[in-house]
Amino acid sequence: MSSSPAPDLSALPDPAGLGYEQARDELVAVVQRLEAGGEPLEVSLALWERGEALAARCQQWLDGARERLATASGGVAQRQAEDEA
Numbered sequence: 470m471s472s473s474p475a476p477d478l479s480a481l482p483d484p485a486g487l488g489y490e491q492a493r494d495e496l497v498a499v500v501q502r503l504e505a506g507g508e509p510l511e512v513s514l515a516l517w518e519r520g521e522a523l524a525a526r527c528q529q530w531l532d533g534a535r536e537r538l539a540t541a542s543g544g545v546a547q548r549q550a551e552d553e554a
Contacts, residue, residue, distance in 0.1 A: 478515060484522040489530035496523040 484492055499520040503513060 478519055481519070484519075484526040487523075487526055489527060492523045492526040492530070496520055496527060499523065 481495075487495070499516050502508070503516055503520070508516065
């Protein structure tokens, strides 16, 4: 079993300020570390909490992208309908 100290999450950037790719890449690293096992409970809990925050940030980016696409495709459909009228 590893004797890693609890990660200092205050040293990591706030997930709210991360871009999608940054948050996703860090989330992948967190998941890999958790899946590898061997971390003390305190470290695992801190990593899990960080992973949850990163996953939420990724979801925010995806939701925003989905809204932008819906808005853009709605505008295209409206222009096509106007052109046909």
